[in-house]
Amino acid sequence: MTIEGLAPAVLASELSTKDADAVTEQATPRATSEDSAVAAAVDALMRSKELYRDVDLNLGRIARRLGLPARQVSSTVNRIHGSSVSQYVNDQRIGEACRLLAASDEPITRIMFDAGFLSKSNVNREFLRVTGLSPKAWRLEHRTVEAKSRGHAVARRDKMKAGDTGQAPTNSRSAMRL
Numbered sequence: 001m002t003i004e005g006l007a008p009a010v011l012a013s014e015l016s017t018k019d020a021d022a023v024t025e026q027a028t029p030r031a032t033s034e035d036s037a038v039a040a041a042v043d044a045l046m047r048s049k050e051l052y053r054d055v056d057l058n059l060g061r062i063a064r065r066l067g068l069p070a071r072q073v074s075s076t077v078n079r080i081h082g083s084s085v086s087q088y089v090n091d092q093r094i095g096e097a098c099r100l101l102a103a104s105d106e107p108i109t110r111i112m113f114d115a116g117f118l119s120k121s122n123v124n125r126e127f128l129r130v131t132g133l134s135p136k137a138w139r140l141e142h143r144t145v146e147a148k149s150r151g152h153a154v155a156r157r158d159k160m161k162a163g164d165t166g167q168a169p170t171n172s173r174s175a176m177r178l
Contacts, residue, residue, distance in 0.1 A: 031079040039080035041066055042073065042088075052092035053116040059085045093117055094130045101139040108135045 045065055051057055062085065063070040077085050097115040100106065109120065112135070117123040127135050 029079070031076075035076045035079050038066070038068065038072065038076040042077060046089075046092050050096075052089050052096060053114065055116055055118050057089055057116065089116075090126045091130060093123075094126055097123065097127070097135065098131070098138065098142075101135060102142050108139070111135070 042062065045062070046052055049065075051062065051065070054061070059070050059074055063073045066073060074085055077083065077088050081088050081091075083091070093115045097111050097117075100111040100114060101108070104111070106114075112120060112123045115123075117126075124134055127133065127138065131138050133141065
C-alpha cells in the first residue's frame with residue numbers, strides 16, 4: 001500500500017473507532033436519581049443484614065429482598081459501583097475479611113468462611129484483585145502498621161507514667177522498698 005492509500009485506511013479506522021465509542025456511550029446510560037436510591041438500598045441491605053456472609057447470595061436473592069426486578073438491581077450496581085453484582089458482593093466480603101484479619105488472630109480459613117467465601121482459591125483471587133495482596137500478606141502488612149501504632153501508644157503511656165521526666169517508669173512496689 002502506498003502512503004496515499006494509507007491515509008484513507010487510517011481515516012476509516014479512526015472513524016470506525018469513534019463510531020464504536022459513540023455506540024458504547026449510547027448503550028451505557030448515565031446513572032439516574034433512581035439508580036442512586038436503589039444503590040443506597042443495596043448498600044444498606046448489605047451493611048445492616050450482612051448479606052455478603054450468605055454463601056448462596058446471588059442477584060436474585062438481593063432483588064427479592066429489595067422487591068425489585070433483578071435486571072434493575074444488576075444495571076444499577078453496574079452503573080453506580082462500576083462492577084457486576086458478583087464483584088460488588090465479593091468486594092463487601094473482602095472488606096469484612098480485612099476487618100477480621102486486622103482485628104483478630106483467627107485462622108485465615110475461618111475468616112474466609114465468616115466473610116462469606118466458599119473456597120480458598122476464590123478468596124485468594126478476589127483478595128488479590130481488590131487489595132493487590134494475599135490475605136496472609138495483607139494481615140502481616142497491617143499487623144506491622146498496627147503494632148507500630150500500639151508501640152507508639154505504649155511509649156506515650158510510659159512517658160506519661162514517668163512524669164515526662166525522661167526516666168523509665170518505676171514499679172510502685174520497687175519504689176516502696178527504696
